[in-house]
Amino acid sequence: MTRPHGHIVVLHRWRDRHAHYADYLDHDAYRVSYVTTRLGLASVPAAAAAVAEVSATDSLAETTAAVAALAERLGPVRRLVALNEGDLDTAAALRAGFALPGQSAQELERFRDKLTMVTLVDRAGIAVPRYGDAVSRESVREFARSNGWPVVVKPRRGTASRGVAVLRGPADLEASALFDGASSESRIAQSFVADPVFHVDGLWTGSALGPWRASRYVNSCHDFTEGAFLGSVEVDEPELLPPLADFTAAVGEALGEGRPWVFHLEVFVGSGEDGAPRLTFLEAGARVGGGEIPFVWREVHGLDLMAAAADIQMDRPPAVPATGSAPGGTAGWLLLPMPVPAPCRVVEVTRVPDLTGPESGPYAQVVPEPGTVIPRTGGYEHVAARFRFRGSSSREVEAAIEKTAGAFTVRCESLPVPAPQPAKEM
Numbered sequence: 001m002t003r004p005h006g007h008i009v010v011l012h013r014w015r016d017r018h019a020h021y022a023d024y025l026d027h028d029a030y031r032v033s034y035v036t037t038r039l040g041l042a043s044v045p046a047a048a049a050a051v052a053e054v055s056a057t058d059s060l061a062e063t064t065a066a067v068a069a070l071a072e073r074l075g076p077v078r079r080l081v082a083l084n085e086g087d088l089d090t091a092a093a094l095r096a097g098f099a100l101p102g103q104s105a106q107e108l109e110r111f112r113d114k115l116t117m118v119t120l121v122d123r124a125g126i127a128v129p130r131y132g133d134a135v136s137r138e139s140v141r142e143f144a145r146s147n148g149w150p151v152v153v154k155p156r157r158g159t160a161s162r163g164v165a166v167l168r169g170p171a172d173l174e175a176s177a178l179f180d181g182a183s184s185e186s187r188i189a190q191s192f193v194a195d196p197v198f199h200v201d202g203l204w205t206g207s208a209l210g211p212w213r214a215s216r217y218v219n220s221c222h223d224f225t226e227g228a229f230l231g232s233v234e235v236d237e238p239e240l241l242p243p244l245a246d247f248t249a250a251v252g253e254a255l256g257e258g259r260p261w262v263f264h265l266e267v268f269v270g271s272g273e274d275g276a277p278r279l280t281f282l283e284a285g286a287r288v289g290g291g292e293i294p295f296v297w298r299e300v301h302g303l304d305l306m307a308a309a310a311d312i313q314m315d316r317p318p319a320v321p322a323t324g325s326a327p328g329g330t331a332g333w334l335l336l337p338m339p340v341p342a343p344c345r346v347v348e349v350t351r352v353p354d355l356t357g358p359e360s361g362p363y364a365q366v367v368p369e370p371g372t373v374i375p376r377t378g379g380y381e382h383v384a385a386r387f388r389f390r391g392s393s394s395r396e397v398e399a400a401i402e403k404t405a406g407a408f409t410v411r412c413e414s415l416p417v418p419a420p421q422p423a424k425e426m
Contacts, residue, residue, distance in 0.1 A: 007030070007031045007033065007070070007075045009079075009080045010081045011090065012034050013037055013040045014043055017043050020307075021081075025314075028047075031074045036051060039382075049074055059090075060094075071098070077100060079313070080094055082313070083313075088103070092105040101315065111284065114155075117284065120254055120255060124250065126251060130147045130190065141170070144170075147191045151173075152167075152189070152192055153187050162225075163185070165178055197267070197269075198266070198267050199232065199267075199289060200215075201213055201215070201264050201289045201297070204249075204263055205318070206256060206258055209248060215232045215233060218233060224335065230291070231332065231335075231405065232291065232293075232334075233397045236393055239277070240277050243277045260312055260317075266283050268281075289305075292388045293305070296332070299363075331390050333401075335383045336410060342375060342382065343415040345373050346368045346410060347413050349411075350411075363389060366386040366387075376417060
């Protein structure tokens with residue numbers, strides 16, 4: 001079959017079907033090849049023109065060699081698509097190296113560097129925590145003298161609450177290993193905000209707010225790194241949604257530079273002295289949210305945010321409704337944390353048997369069977385168990401999340417960390 005439109009490379013790392021690439025890219029009209037990991041092989045479309053396996057898709061050296069080999073085999077690369085947040089920096093570097101169109105490192109900076117991001121949002125007049133560059137213990141100490149304790153210190157470039165530290169006072173700062181050793185990682189310091197964290201997901205069209213949904217975390221991403229479950233339930237409070245819509249539109253404009261972007265926005269939601277919602281920017285990513293967000297958007301709301309993200313990277317208008325809250329019922333999701341550090345093997349799964357029906361349990365779940373090996377990799381895909389919920393109200397969905405969180409126990413045994421594997425093409 002003739003494929004007249006050229007060669008597209010996809011960077012892909014999910015084992016599950018977070019993205020339906022065959023729906024976004026015509027595998028008959030294009031030669032679509034994939035650079036993926038051993039774990040990601042399971043969800044590469046059967047129609048792929050070629051697949052190159054690497055140990056990690058965020059390894060620039062490996063992915064550069066893989067793309068060069070694929071180009072030698074299938075012809076010059078026309079576009080490169082990367083939908084996982086962990087691959088966005090690599091994708092930008094590859095576009096520069098192979099002279100490809102699409103998002104550059106400079107364009108990505110406002111979404112990947114948290115200091116750049118919060119500075120732009122602050123300049124737009126949007127409420128943010130007090131912030132500063134954290135280059136040393138002394139700079140954090142000085143920040144605390146000006147702004148008070150606690151102080152949050154986190155990597156300027158990072159995902160999934162990696163490396164986030166909440167320093168309650170001078171003793172925490174002195175005991176912290178953040179500035180020990182030869183690490184050159186840049187960090188940001190911010191004042192601590194005690195308000196609950198919400199996330200807002202959807203599309204900024206370039207000039208207006210497209211489909212969107214706001215959700216409240218049950219526990220927090222930081223709590224999840226310390227062994228608590230992480231849940232999320234979409235909110236339906238009528239007094240909260242209009243202010244959230246206005247706030248999200250302001251952030252979309254401040255960071256968008258007139259371009260469309262799929263967003264995962266995190267915002268502190270408190271209550272002001274007058275009882276009105278008090279909204280404070282936390283951070284935002286130009287990508288589909290993690291956890292079960294891409295699944296509940298497809299399954300509950302009938303919209304595919306991954307398709308919109310792929311459209312943007314292909315320089316096409318996003319194929320989703322232009323405006324309004326996403327349709328459908330109320331969705332939610334739950335992640336259970338690993339009981340031991342990965343890699344590990346599942347030994348036993350204990351379930352309470354009365355989780356049946358949408359009112360009392362999840363409509364979909366990914367629970368590993370005994371013997372399953374859970375790999376050592378970042379993100380929220382490879383966890384002890386994953387669940388998705390739908391219901392008629394936030395209260396109903398949250399009750400199901402809480403019930404499910406207490407109904408499953410996963411026991412694991414630790415495994416040795418495997419040695420890196422060399423890249424190979426298939």
